[in-house]
Amino acid sequence: MMQKIEALSTWLKEQNIQGAFVTSTANVYYLSGFRCFPHERLLGVFVFQDKEPILVCPGMEELQARNAGWKHEIIGFSDTDNPWEMLSERITDRGITSVDSIAVEKEHLSYHRGMQLLNLFPNASLVSVEHELNAMRLIKSEDEISILREAARLADFGVETGIAAIGKGVTELELVATVEYALKKKGAAEMSFSTTILAGEKSAMPHGNPGMKEIQPGDFVLFDLGVVVDGYCSDITRTVAYQSVSEKQKEIYEIVKKAQQASLDLSKPGTRVGDLDLAARKVIEDAGYGQHFPHRIGHGLGLDVHEHPSMNEKNNDKLTKGMVYTIEPGIYLPEVGGVRIEDDVYITENGHECLTQFTKELVIVK
Numbered sequence: 001m002m003q004k005i006e007a008l009s010t011w012l013k014e015q016n017i018q019g020a021f022v023t024s025t026a027n028v029y030y031l032s033g034f035r036c037f038p039h040e041r042l043l044g045v046f047v048f049q050d051k052e053p054i055l056v057c058p059g060m061e062e063l064q065a066r067n068a069g070w071k072h073e074i075i076g077f078s079d080t081d082n083p084w085e086m087l088s089e090r091i092t093d094r095g096i097t098s099v100d101s102i103a104v105e106k107e108h109l110s111y112h113r114g115m116q117l118l119n120l121f122p123n124a125s126l127v128s129v130e131h132e133l134n135a136m137r138l139i140k141s142e143d144e145i146s147i148l149r150e151a152a153r154l155a156d157f158g159v160e161t162g163i164a165a166i167g168k169g170v171t172e173l174e175l176v177a178t179v180e181y182a183l184k185k186k187g188a189a190e191m192s193f194s195t196t197i198l199a200g201e202k203s204a205m206p207h208g209n210p211g212m213k214e215i216q217p218g219d220f221v222l223f224d225l226g227v228v229v230d231g232y233c234s235d236i237t238r239t240v241a242y243q244s245v246s247e248k249q250k251e252i253y254e255i256v257k258k259a260q261q262a263s264l265d266l267s268k269p270g271t272r273v274g275d276l277d278l279a280a281r282k283v284i285e286d287a288g289y290g291q292h293f294p295h296r297i298g299h300g301l302g303l304d305v306h307e308h309p310s311m312n313e314k315n316n317d318k319l320t321k322g323m324v325y326t327i328e329p330g331i332y333l334p335e336v337g338g339v340r341i342e343d344d345v346y347i348t349e350n351g352h353e354c355l356t357q358f359t360k361e362l363v364i365v366k
């Protein structure tokens with residue numbers, strides 16, 4: 001944890017930026033080991049070039065921050081305190097008087113909070129810290145990989161549970177409830193995102209919402225879910241058929257599976273990220289379904305369920321050991337239903353490891 005703060009301090013020195021105020025739950029956790037959802041209250045880690053960092057958090061969370069291992073100063077404010085004034089005093093205590101730039105998460109920090117910060121430092125300009133933090137988070141350590149592996153194992157279990165619960169008249173939401181109940185009993189306190197289980201024509205909506213639709217014979221049932229383990233997310237999609245499957249359904253399933261394999265085959269150090277998208281897209285386009293694959297091939301995965309790298313055809317970055325991302329091609333046909341197959345992939349020294357491992361053979365639930 002301290003290595004990450006030191007790395008950020010080094011970057012601040014190199015860039016000649018006096019401090020960074022990092023406020024997103026994911027990045028505060030990454031830097032401090034303390035994972036906190038403060039609602040509307042202020043949460044942040046102030047990192048300096050060469051002074052002790054400060055954690056700002058609601059006072060009632062202070063003990064949890066200590067338990068999480070934070071050894072440095074904490075500003076634990078009450079609901080009637082002004083945390084910005086407290087922060088200003090502590091920064092002055094550190095002998096810092098003139099500040100001309102502060103690094104913040106420009107995509108996260110609200111305009112209101114940006115203004116509060118500029119009130120404290122009227123001569124400062126705000127610069128982005130996201131690029132640096134994203135680069136740090138891009139390469140996962142062995143410890144992070146073992147957590148991600150555990151999260152993926154639970155995602156596999158979630159899909160297995162959901163498939164076993166499919167039956168005539170069972171609704172999408174009932175399947176969601178069954179899956180999440182089973183996962184919570186296994187200790188998965190939190191899902192990575194709202195569990196998506198869609199049946200029949202609804203499976204053709206890449207981001208549809210589960211509802212009271214009852215599963216009918218001949219439906220595709222699409223499961224897209226993930227869990228959070230120690231702050232790290234998994235994300236799996238499997239599509240199965242209920243009782244019977246048409247030739248068309250079989251055809252698009254096999255194309256998506258082949259497209260996913262084409263991307264997986266390229267998943268090794270040195271490959272240009274965009275080529276993974278292009279390889280899968282080519283399989284789908286060659287089969288005549290190009291216009292029915294309307295999204296990128298995947299996204300980076302870690303503390304956030306969508307993080308860097310963005311797995312799109314224009315990304316010229318090279319795959320490197322320690323990267324973790326999803327590969328999730330899909331074909332969505334309004335009348336027939338949709339198929340998506342998604343795995344979590346970890347780039348190893350010589351190739352890759354699929355963290356999610358549930359079968360990709362077409363399952364027809366009887």
Ligand code: MN
Nearest residue numbers: 224235236237
């Ligand atoms: Mn997903």
Ligand code: MN
Nearest residue numbers: 235326328342
């Ligand atoms: Mn995904």
